[in-house]
Amino acid sequence: MKRTLIRYKTKPDMADKNAELIAGVFEELKAARLKGVRYLSLRLDDNTFVHYVEAESGDSALPNLAAFKTFQGGIRERCIEPPVASGVTIVGNYRMLDEE
Template identity: 75%
Template sequence: MKRTLIRYKTKPEMADKNAELIAGVFAELKTARPDGVRYLSLRLDDNSFIHLVETEASDGSSALPTLAAFKTFQSGIRDRCAEPPQVGSVTVVGNYRMLGEL
């Protein structure tokens, strides 16, 4: 299992568009229901976004990048950002009903 955290800050005028694109990803996930992936996205008050992706595959492979809505979200992400995405692995130190059973 691999957990990845992605964080970035959008330009103020692009934050709503970014949130709409993320909502599209979740709508497709709800329909496609791919196995082996868990995904959480948060929007902060300063137009920063945090994404937490958990994949069951030890190599971190995921169905997420194969989704059409995710490809649309990824297209132009750098143009929407005031601060570029930073990606890193994370370890859950504690979890109380937030992420389900670990």
């Protein structure tokens, strides 16, 4: 399983728009019922966004979604700090993530 954490900070006037675009991704995800993908997005008080993605096959199907492509379009223009992705290892988990 591949786990990725992405972090970036949006411009204050673009944070709500960014959140709306992310909501669109979740709507399409729910409708598509993608198997093997888990996705979490958080917005911090300072307009930093954190995305956590787990993909069983190693490659996430997220980039193939139309809403995700829309979200990705213009992401750098919405940001003060650009997206940085890194692999992540879960050290502890108490009822936050499903355990299989």
